[in-house]
Amino acid sequence: MKPAHSKTDKRQMKSASRLYAVQALFQMEVSGQTVEAITREFETHRFGATYEEGEFAEGNVEHFRAIVGAAVNWQAKIDQLTDRALVAAWPIDRIDPVLRALFRAAGAEIVDLDTPPKVAINEYVDVAKAFFPDGKEAKFVNAVLDHLAREARPEAFVAPKAV
Structure with a gap:
């Protein structure tokens, strides 16, 4: 029996x-x-695998599959949302492919997986920091995802009415 995860x-x-x-x-x-x-x-060679160079983190396989599947299924819509969040001179096909993949994964969670947008934004800003440690890209990711999320899920950004 597997131990319960905290x-x-x-x-x-x-x-x-x-x-x-x-x-x-x-x-x-x-x-x-x-x-x-x-x-x-990824499921065979990354999740929790140990190599000479170190150990890969254990991941949630179902969540991984859901993100990748939704990113593929909703790619056109996610790319359109991302394009509208980018400056006109920088359509999604001109940006770094790592950032493109990041926007698609985050967009999948926001558009299809019902992850609260603020959670998705925070999580993917952290992912950006892992790939781009100097911090410039993290600020860019935050701005683009905030715009994308506000367009895709505006109801998540409405302040509750005072009672």
Whole structure:
């Protein structure tokens, strides 16, 4: 019998799944591999794997699959939302492919998985910091995702009425 995971462990596993989803979406784009091949590779060789260089974090496989699947299924809508959040001179196909993968993963959670937008934004800003430690991209990611989320889920940003 597996030990029960604490709430912190579950949160960390979901965070790791988000990082893996961005990596998987990036890998799909640059390699042309199918979603099935990529998810199988990640589940077999990344989630909790130990190598000479170190150990990969354990992730939530179901959450990983849901993000990657939704990103693929909703890619056109997510890309349109992202395009509208970007400056006109920088359509999504001109930005860094890691950022493109990140916007698609975050967009999947906001558009299809009912993750609260503020949670998704915070989580993916942290993912951006993992890929781009100097911080500039994290601010950019925050601004783009805030715009994307406000367009996709405006009801999540309405202040509650005072009683």
